[in-house]
Amino acid sequence: xxxxxxxxxxxxDASSARTPAPPHAVLEPIDEKIxxxxxxxxxIANRDLARLIDVNEATVRTRLxxxxxxxxxxxxxxxxxxxxGFNAIAAVGVQVKGRSANDxxxxxxxxxxVITVNVTIGMYDLEAQVxxxxxEELDRLLTDVIAxxxxxxxxxxxxxxxxxxxxxxxxxx
Amino acid sequence: MTRIPLDDLDQKIIDRLSRDARVSNREIGREFGLTExxxxxxxxxxxDNKVIRVAAVTNANRLKNPFLAYLWIExxxxxxIQALAERLASLPEITFVSTMLGRADxxxxxxxxxxxxxxxxxxxxxxxxxxxxxxxxxxxQNFIKHDFRYCVLVN
Numbered sequence: 001x002x003x004x005x006x007x008x009x010x011x012x013d014a015s016s017a018r019t020p021a022p023p024h025a026v027l028e029p030i031d032e033k034i035x036x037x038x039x040x041x042x043x044i045a046n047r048d049l050a051r052l053i054d055v056n057e058a059t060v061r062t063r064l065x066x067x068x069x070x071x072x073x074x075x076x077x078x079x080x081x082x083x084x085g086f087n088a089i090a091a092v093g094v095q096v097k098g099r100s101a102n103d104x105x106x107x108x109x110x111x112x113x114v115i116t117v118n119v120t121i122g123m124y125d126l127e128a129q130v131x132x133x134x135x136e137e138l139d140r141l142l143t144d145v146i147a148x149x150x151x152x153x154x155x156x157x158x159x160x161x162x163x164x165x166x167x168x169x170x171x172x173x
Numbered sequence: 174m175t176r177i178p179l180d181d182l183d184q185k186i187i188d189r190l191s192r193d194a195r196v197s198n199r200e201i202g203r204e205f206g207l208t209e210x211x212x213x214x215x216x217x218x219x220x221d222n223k224v225i226r227v228a229a230v231t232n233a234n235r236l237k238n239p240f241l242a243y244l245w246i247e248x249x250x251x252x253x254i255q256a257l258a259e260r261l262a263s264l265p266e267i268t269f270v271s272t273m274l275g276r277a278d279x280x281x282x283x284x285x286x287x288x289x290x291x292x293x294x295x296x297x298x299x300x301x302x303x304x305x306x307x308x309x310x311x312x313x314q315n316f317i318k319h320d321f322r323y324c325v326l327v328n
Contacts, residue, residue, distance in 0.1 A: 035229050035231060038228065038229035039228050039229045040228070041227070041228075042194050042195075042226070042227030042228045042229060043194065043216075043220075043227045064195070068193075068195070071232055072231065072232050073229050073230065073231050073232065074193070074229070074230050074232075074321075075193070075194045075195050075227065075228070075229050075230075076190065076191050076192070076193070076194050076227070076228075076230060076321060077187055077190030077191045077194050077225045077226070077227050078191075078225060078226050078227070078228065078321060078323060078324035079187060079191075079224065079225050079323055079324070080223055080224055080225065080226075080323075080324060081323050081324070082176075083176055083177075083222075083223065083224040083225075084323070085176075089271075091243075091271075091273070091276065091280055093276070093311075102315060102317070105315070105317040105318075106317060108317075108318075109317045109318035114318065115318070115319075115320040115323055116318060116319050116320065117317040117318040118241055118243075118313030118314070118315065118316055118317065119313065119314050119315035119317065120243065120311040120312055120313050120314065121311065121312050121314055122243075122309075122310060122311025122312055123245075123309065123311050124311065127243055127311060127313065131323070156276065157275065157276075158273045158274060158275035158276030158277065158280070159273065159274040159275060160271040160272070160273060160274075160280070161271070161272045161273060161274050162258070162271065162272045163269075163270070163271040164258050164259060164261075164262040164270040164271065164272070165261075165262040165267065165268070165269060165270040166268070166269050166270075166271075166323070166324050167268050167269075167324060168230060168268060168319065168321045168323075168324060
């Protein structure tokens with residue numbers, strides 16, 4: 001079975017055009033309110049959002065444009081993993097040998113079906129989440145692709161049975 | 174979960190909104206050569222059927238020293254797992270909860286800014302949840318990838 005390849009939507013053109021936000025810049029209370037409202041409903045009209053937090057529409061428009069331009073916040077559509085046909089979702093611990101965990105993690109991150117990668121301390125060197133259409137495809141990704149990345153020594157996968165919550169609010173943008 | 178079939182237009186709309194979801198229906202319609210009404214009804218169908226959600230994602234670099242804590246939780250008994258997972262999912266600090274086949278009974282994730290914040294959270298919140306036998310954790314020190322194009326919509 002073919003690997004599901006979601007289309008690349010987060011292209012270099014769009015991301016590199018963004019001005020990096022000064023890290024840890026403090027947001028003003030009004031910005032926090034706008035963000036909180038947009039976490040609830042990302043498609044709320046500026047006019048309704050303005051009414052909700054009791055400021056004028058122009059303020060909302062200007063503030064939001066600034067938040068997006070500095071890459072502090074993005075308002076995006078997120079796809080439901082199961083609605084996209086991914087029925088096999090694994091959390092995979094990775095033990096690395098002979099290469100830095102960062103380099104191995106960067107290779108893992110290139111795989112479309114790997115949706116999160118973190119260099120970790122604790123049980124293993126890396127933690128990754130892998131999505132697949134079914135167990136057969138998951139096996140192929142783990143056995144034929146990930147296991148052969150240079151520096152990957154051992155894999156410790158666990159299968160998600162029922163995901164009760166997956167609600168990303170923070171991400172590297 | 175029932176799934177609705179998605180055609181190319183649905184996929185195009187989702188792709189467009191995955192880049193920037195503040196674009197108006199009229200603007201999407203103009204880009205695709207379709208009417209605003211078509212886009213509006215398609216989008217309503219996608220949202221109503223929980224195929225997508227549209228929400229703000231904040232750049233993790235706004236946190237001082239963010240690390241993602243993976244909490245691998247063992248339940249007292251197998252019968253406690255479901256209620257325990259539901260209880261974890263109800264906590265606002267926790268962004269991911271899944272019951273597991275292997276590694277642990279439940280995996281939960283939370284973003285914290287320092288070790289003492291994590292310690293407090295583990296001792297004062299997680300350990301007090303009935304049915305928690307043991308928590309092992311790993312700490313994500315370098316967030317290489319988080320594909321925010323995905324989520325799970327739970328009723």
